[in-house]
Amino acid sequence: MQLKKWGLSALAGVALVAVAAVAIAQDVVVDPAIATMTAEQKVEAREAAMKDNGAILKSAGGLTGADAEAAADKLIQHFTDYPALFTPDTNGVGGTEAKPEIWANFDAFTAIFAKGLEGAKAMKAAAAAGDAAAYGAAMKTIGGTCGECHQQFRS
Numbered sequence: 001m002q003l004k005k006w007g008l009s010a011l012a013g014v015a016l017v018a019v020a021a022v023a024i025a026q027d028v029v030v031d032p033a034i035a036t037m038t039a040e041q042k043v044e045a046r047e048a049a050m051k052d053n054g055a056i057l058k059s060a061g062g063l064t065g066a067d068a069e070a071a072a073d074k075l076i077q078h079f080t081d082y083p084a085l086f087t088p089d090t091n092g093v094g095g096t097e098a099k100p101e102i103w104a105n106f107d108a109f110t111a112i113f114a115k116g117l118e119g120a121k122a123m124k125a126a127a128a129a130g131d132a133a134a135y136g137a138a139m140k141t142i143g144g145t146c147g148e149c150h151q152q153f154r155s
């Protein structure tokens, strides 16, 4: 009985710590809508997100303050969503330009998205701090991921 009580409160403690960790990190989560998307919808959504990222990067150089942070937030969301939009069932679907090599090298593929995500987080922090040099450097990091990935994984 005593042991059971202890076990329960220990579990509750673990749950509390988990909740606190999430709150502190303010983690951006994968868009829940992706879970119920068909393969065709995922291809459309990732192509739209790619185009959006291109447009954001083109205009973000001229932004500062809250506008720059909002631009970085959109990049952060897209980079967070991408791995979930490249599930194996989307291989060869519709007019996709995603190469089959993606699924044979998924860790290497998603590592480039992770680099983009880190860049977008650094971009947001730099925007919040008003650090123009760091902001520019972060945008360069993000921009570098586009070609790095397309060369290997986009036909």
Ligand code: HEC
Pocket: 043, 046, 047, 048, 050, 051, 053, 054, 055, 057, 095, 096, 097, 098, 099, 109, 110, 112, 113, 116, 142, 143, 145, 146, 147, 149, 150, 153, 154
């Ligand atoms: C880790 C890999 C990866 C990264 C990083 C990446 N892309 Fe892509 N991108 C792809 C793949 C794969 C496709 C093909 C998607 C498809 O057709 O299903 C694509 C497609 C595109 C397209 C065409 C969309 C369409 O309508 O067909 C554009 C534009 C694009 N990417 C822009 C970018 C920009 C800008 C960046 C950098 C900010 C970027 N991508 C970063 C993998 C990547």
